[in-house]
Amino acid sequence: MARRGSYAKGIAKREEILSAALEVIARNGYGRASVRELADAVGLSQAGLLHYFASKEELFAEILRKRDEVDRETLDAAHADERLSMMDGFVEVMRHNADVPGLVQLYARLSAEATEADHAARPFFTERFRLFRELSVESIREGQQDGTIRADLDAERIASLMLAAADGLQTQWLMDPTIDMAEHIEYLLTLLKPPAAA
Amino acid sequence: MARRGSYAKGIAKREEILSAALEVIARNGYGRASVRELADAVGLSQAGLLHYFASKEELFAEILRKRDEVDRETLDAAHADERLSMMDGFVEVMRHNADVPGLVQLYARLSAEATEADHAARPFFTERFRLFRELSVESIREGQQDGTIRADLDAERIASLMLAAADGLQTQWLMDPTIDMAEHIEYLLTLLKPPAAA
DNA sequence: GTCTATATCGCGATAGAC
């Protein structure tokens, strides 16, 4: 911001591109989101946009990275609130997802494409999965400490199942928007409670 | 089979194409599976193959449909065995999936692409999801009857979560094959047991 | 029913001017 010269400008422009792309995709979905289309939205030519990102795949990965940064704040806020846990923030993020179908679709499609061995976005997803599991395990263990989650559960397995359920629900919801993603995650969370607890 | 004339021949050829395509994809994955490649495998030209299928998307959907037919037998066999339930068959199918990464990838990628409104494979997936939920709900209710599953659970929600977990685990596994898909599904199933049950 | 040949396409990427 306060920095001078082309470097700072480049950073700022990247951010501007990402913000614009985020809006376009949220509105129009992944299918019609070519580099050209995104370039138009920010007032650049296609080549001009690709000056900032090595490839389309990396651009898309950066969009999701930026989205995750925003969502991460929701998670941290919930974690900081002593009446809540990271899992409450997670449910809130899922609830918010229902407002941005285009982004949900981008996530679903790019994560599927990134299963290809040489896909540029693959490192993004493997790291994302790792971090999600790490945060979840931490949150689950906290719940086990304070008695809100069954102590006998395997936090690692639950974390992977949580991630899987969230991703799978997004595809189901894209096919049939009457599915309530957040409610299903909440229901899964109730399965983790001790028999005695409310 | 016993039928005569061009119609029966066409049906047989379709089956031959699907079988060959199934093998090629299981071996090479989705990424390198163009219509041309699949045509080569069965000894047809690309145009020759498309004489039997309206489009690539429909061809791929048919491949998955055929795969589901095979897997369905595993489910039914488990259901018929009075010591088992459909869910046991489901775990077995997931275990088998680890042997056919190409098919898992085809499923993951095509289901993501089929979230596009006008995608030819979309009806296949919506129907598949519906059927999976139907069979799962039935199986869960049976488990609730005979006391192996908590009676207070919402079978519909569990069914959707089961489907979501299965699909999500496949993407995770494609990114990192050390994940044990079947084991995770089994673990999810244990969460459904009554507190008293073993 | 199957092939050859081609229409047509859109896109991502790159070269080079300004």
Next chain:
DNA sequence: GTCTATCGCGATATAGAC
């Protein structure tokens, strides 16, 4: 830093011969 122009790929789909 941005544009114009174009390359070049790979693909699906189709027309029409045999």
